[in-house]
Amino acid sequence: MVMAPRNRPDAENAQDASADGLRVRGESQRLAAAVQDFLLDPAQRLTEQERALMNAMLHGLVERLADEIRVRLPAQLSPQSECDPAELVLELGRGGLLAKPALIALLLRRADLLRLGQAALGTRARDGSSLLQGWVGDEAPDVAAAAMAVALSRGAARDRFGRPGLELADCPAEIAVELAYDVAAALARRCGGRDEELVAAAVDLLARHDEGQRLDALEARLVRALQEAKRLDPTTLLAMAGAGEVGLLCEALARLAGIPGESGWTLFVDGRDGRLALLLRMAEQPRAMAAALLARLAAPLGLGDPVAELDWFDRIGEAEARAARNRLRLPPAYQQAAAALEGHARGRA
Numbered sequence: 001m002v003m004a005p006r007n008r009p010d011a012e013n014a015q016d017a018s019a020d021g022l023r024v025r026g027e028s029q030r031l032a033a034a035v036q037d038f039l040l041d042p043a044q045r046l047t048e049q050e051r052a053l054m055n056a057m058l059h060g061l062v063e064r065l066a067d068e069i070r071v072r073l074p075a076q077l078s079p080q081s082e083c084d085p086a087e088l089v090l091e092l093g094r095g096g097l098l099a100k101p102a103l104i105a106l107l108l109r110r111a112d113l114l115r116l117g118q119a120a121l122g123t124r125a126r127d128g129s130s131l132l133q134g135w136v137g138d139e140a141p142d143v144a145a146a147a148m149a150v151a152l153s154r155g156a157a158r159d160r161f162g163r164p165g166l167e168l169a170d171c172p173a174e175i176a177v178e179l180a181y182d183v184a185a186a187l188a189r190r191c192g193g194r195d196e197e198l199v200a201a202a203v204d205l206l207a208r209h210d211e212g213q214r215l216d217a218l219e220a221r222l223v224r225a226l227q228e229a230k231r232l233d234p235t236t237l238l239a240m241a242g243a244g245e246v247g248l249l250c251e252a253l254a255r256l257a258g259i260p261g262e263s264g265w266t267l268f269v270d271g272r273d274g275r276l277a278l279l280l281r282m283a284e285q286p287r288a289m290a291a292a293l294l295a296r297l298a299a300p301l302g303l304g305d306p307v308a309e310l311d312w313f314d315r316i317g318e319a320e321a322r323a324a325r326n327r328l329r330l331p332p333a334y335q336q337a338a339a340a341l342e343g344h345a346r347g348r349a
Helices: 010-039 048-070 085-094 101-121 128-136 141-157 173-188 195-206 215-228 234-242 246-257 261-269 275-282 287-301 306-315 318-328 332-348
Strands: none
Touching (some): 048 173, 101 246, 173 195, 215 246, 246 275, 261 275, 275 306, 275 318
16 A cells, blocks of 8 residues: 655745755855855955954954943843853854944954054064153153053053953944944843843943044044154154054154045055055155165065165156145045046946
């Protein structure tokens, strides 16, 4: 006797179909990530050091955010919201909440600053703290106050192991708001959906956020004070490079060039093919200063032959430097639109 096949309940069929769908989506996502990573230009790939630094800073930022929100919760909710920071980062990442270009750009910049600063120092034991401490005791009150603010901000951002970290105060307002609510929503899932209390805690935290207290803004204030004190000369610039104070050096060159700090950073960190030479030209630095700086930074920045970069410096004329300065002073959104239209026009041609 042939037995008819037994029909499984619809619920079981639906469960299997759902599991199969999840498995297929997971495999597709992994394959897509593998293809993207495999074909990525090696020059654009993050180094292991950059990846490790960015991960450490991201975990530290999320952990501090969670702690700040948790202490603002009613006493009965605080224990329920406790969680492993690594699990919290994983949950936010899987939810797509960490794929914020501005956040990744900030993490990458901080990682690059640390990497370049350490590379500029080489095997020497000293660091930029001696230079900064000298400014803290400076006879010019504005220089001393600005240097103290930078020193305090850097100290506050260090983690429990003494490593440089990232604070909510370092984030632009838009990213700070998004991250605070992201973490609050993740904690709410552990508190039985007590949304109002978590939102109130995030709002209270954000009320204290001040973009003027970002480390980038404080360093810009120090550079401005040095310039007003007539101290932003080649000797100071070389001292910044020698002390591994890459952030201050980049800000100083941008200020002397009369361009936004972000534009200066872009030219500095990707300084090959004459980009750093152009920044030095716009900053109206003498050739001897340019040669010394290029020689010191060639290896950390991956510039290759510093003599070849100095040739770029020699070839850039005053008119070219002035045209570049005027272009970089335009609003970033306008620059992006103009570049997109120019690229489209070239493609059609």
